[in-house]
Amino acid sequence: MEAARVRFLGRKAELVLLLRTISELPVEERPEVGRVGNLVRKALEGALETRRGELEDQELAQGLSTDQIDVSLPGRRSPVGHLHLVAQTQREIEDIFIGMGYEVVTGPEVETEYYNFEALNTPADHPARSLHDTFFVREGVVLRTQTSPVQVRSMEKQRPPVYVIAPGKTYRRDSDATHTPMFHQVEGLVVDEGITLAHLKGTLETFARAMFGADRKVRLRPHFFPFTEPSVEVDVSCMVCDGAGCRLCKRSGWLEILGAGMVDPNVFGFVDYDPEIYTGFAFGVGIERVAMLKHGVNDLRLFFENDLRFLRQF
């Protein structure tokens, strides 16, 4: 390139020398020679420029084509963290109920027997209150066995309408393949004028569909809990077999997901709500239970062993 430039446009090039000696030509010839000479020079410059561009492009292309990496190798690691499956599931449940107008409330885990049992209509001789089933700190103080005491604390703090859910840790004196001494619950409570069992059914149906899929059906079975009456256990149609019966649902087509009921008038007595004016419903759902059903986790203990091989899956 440079040689060509020097030869045609350099200081000693024919054209350049010609143009430099233009003054030696007769006056009438000068403009014409000058004009043509410049044209030629422009053309030469243009040709050189074009060629230079071509060569540069070629060079770049050649350089790029030899600079090849293995695109299949993994990228530079960007650390990825994980929320615990219980935390994820808790948020999911919270968000469903927040969408239905609930507030999220919390209460102490080390709780008085009054809030954990007494005010929930669970008399002193109830088996759940024994040293066998409940962790005691001392007489009158226990590790809460349910998040239900938050119900009572919430009702003490406000007048109806009450729409709250209370997520948190709970403790029961039980440890085997299907029980851990600590687990998580979300308690729900609605109290207002005109709240009925039909509202409980509709609410839980909405929850079950949001959590487990729009096709889920919900079934209520009568049950017994001290602080609700009527009390029900709630089943959702099996998400694996859609009710046909499979191993997960033990061939019944239904999976038990939670316990619920209409707030017992005695409980209102403890918080000075008039049961003739107000009615309400409450429910308690195990977060691990929901997570296990939703994600097919087969052992409750995995949640608290904190093996990273488990935690990283979610």
Added chain:
Amino acid sequence: MKAPLSWLREYVRIDMGVEELASRLALTGTEVERVSDVGVPGDEENLKRFVVGKIVECERHPDADKLSVCTVDIGEEEPRIIVCGAPNVATGQTVAVVLPGGIMPDGTRIRDAKLRGVPSAGMILSEAELGLAAKSPGTMELPEDWTAGELLIDRFAISDKVLEVEVTPNRPDCLSIRGLAREIAAVTGVPFDEEMVFPYPVDARSVEEDIAIEVRDPDLCPRYAGRVIRGVTTAESPLWMKACISHAGMRPVSNVVDVTNYVLWSLGQPLHAFDLHTIRGGRIIVRRAYPGEELTTLDNEHRVLTDDMLVIADAERASVIAGVMGGLDSEITEHTTDILLEGAIFSGPSIMRTEGALGLRSEASTRYEKGLDPEMVPPALDMACRLFVELCGGTVSSGTVDVRTKPPSRRRTRLRPSRVAQVLGVEILRSEIVEILSRLGCSVDDDGESLTVLAPSYRGDLEREIDLIEEICRVHGLEQIPPALPARRSGRGGLTETQARLRLIEDQLMGAGLSQVITYSFRDEKWPDRLRLEPGDPRRTGVRIANPLSADQSVMRTSLLPGLLATAESNVAVREERVHIFELGRVYQPSESVLPDEKTFAAILVTGEWEGDSWLRSESVVDYYLIKGIVERICKVLHCRLDYQPAWEPFLHPGRSAVVCAADGRRVGWLGEIHPLVLQEYDLRAPAVAAEVDVSVLLEVSSGTGSFKDLLAYPVVEQDLALVVDKSVPAAAVMACLQRAGGALLEDVAVFDLYEGDQVPVGRKSLALRLSFRAPDRTLSDAEVNELRQVMVRKVEEELGGRLRA
């Protein structure tokens, strides 16, 4: 409770299939855990192959010592030849025969066979083969009056379906075949016969000649009744009773024992049979145990009793723990001929306390603890007496000793049909309400406005209007309740600011590459030692659990660190060596008030390569600055500023750790590299760093969301500066000094290099700093900035002995 279907059918008509029945029960509140088949397969074809046979002739097998060749009449024209291996088989016996084609309980199909050359057209059965006994010595002998060819199923339950039901604690009335049958009648809408009559002949001798009963603690024993049966002969129970007892999950023992168990299962009333001659002084005294009184119970355990336990005693000493378990001394044996039969009611809570204290539960006590119907005592005694007469050849002395300390009571409750709709959200017809309650055994009076409901004696749980509404609801059918959503009247849902920010912290920690763990809130007692906490460290004082499941879980945590270290330990042990974790949870600090202070803490632990594990080797050191960077990240999103000062935590590297304080001086937490001895303690081979902060304080001192500053209108002016200071001067002090001198125009100071070495004097270090200046209302001129910069440098010189590096 296990309920054989054929037994239920003695009390109620069941028209539907067993699956449908199970589902109807489940949907009305009686959970059926499983339905199982017992005995031989119950299809008609199979049952036809199990018949009564008469052994016409029984000869020794010509080629086998232990086999007999029997000629058996099974009501066909010609008797059959059946080869039998039982040692007791003999001519003249009435036996149970299965014909070829019959399928046994274990699924074996019986075929025509040849045994040692002799063809055999069936098999003679033993009790074990029919599942009525664990082992049988030989063939099962049937009563002589059974005729050849009769189907066995017409005589006793060789095949049955057993419902295993879970009865809720409020329904002890369903803990019996009859009670369950009544519930089935109520929820399937068939009639139920309430009457219970069990006639039997009585002796001229009066019960009072044999026994006197005294109840000293009427509160714990509302009713105590006794009968005397003389001259019983212990033998095996008849097959029908053995079938009932074994299908219900009990073990047939002898006719006398089986009768009490049969009545318990039939009617739900526990009975206790004493050997009359073991009762000293002819007296039964129902009293509290004397403190320290001793008794050996039927399970051969020596028990020491306390005075809140009720016992049944004779004139001298306790012989039974009332309602829980009998004593070995007064037990019925095969030599017993005369029996005192007890039918009693004991207070549920007292029974439960005794069960708890002794760790002892029985079929009787699990019923008593829930509260039983005092009206069931006489019929239960009657049923038992009748069976003692029929099956054991006993004679019943006339009369009953019946001590009743509490008058019979049935509760009367007002029920407003309007209230039913108010609770259930659906109108149920008044007539249906009355119908449902009547089916459940209530008497209902309608005064046109409200209903007055008299609950039956066996439904002690029907005390209030709401209890009746629950009954109506479940029998009417929960599936009939239409789903609806409540109208959310005033108010709104949502997270509080604190809750939202807790989520933000979780998200940020996750975003930083950490995995969240949830560890148990209770720990062992040793962790403070493992963390080298000093004797007076307040974290050593945790809330103790009085009845922990194990010593490993006996104290509520005061720090999240031990849980994280244990998690790291267990993961490293399974070769998960990159442990980058955090936990957000509560710690429990003992306090002056009734309940401890529960504070939400966040803790982080990182050990093992930070980036590592990649083919792209890059520098990634797990050190103080890594953990500090993560804490600073949290501060940044929470808009708060923290001070880091060197301080001593016994579990941290003393030179590479800090305490974290808020601007107001409040302690927020700590961070740093884990002390080598602690690493060793937890078997961590790689360095580890950790941090723990009190989130409640952190949230209090953070300003929440950012407030707007116009950073777009005028440019920032940046200048770099290198200052040489003594090594002991913290960078933070230099920066703070610059900040004070720079005033409002100095937007930011950042360290971008640290140099210690030949270029600076010994004992000094050089900090390279980037200063960012900005004015909100103009573009700063170079002159202005230079002047300010000089002021700042001079300040560092004056206050910290710094020098501008040449």
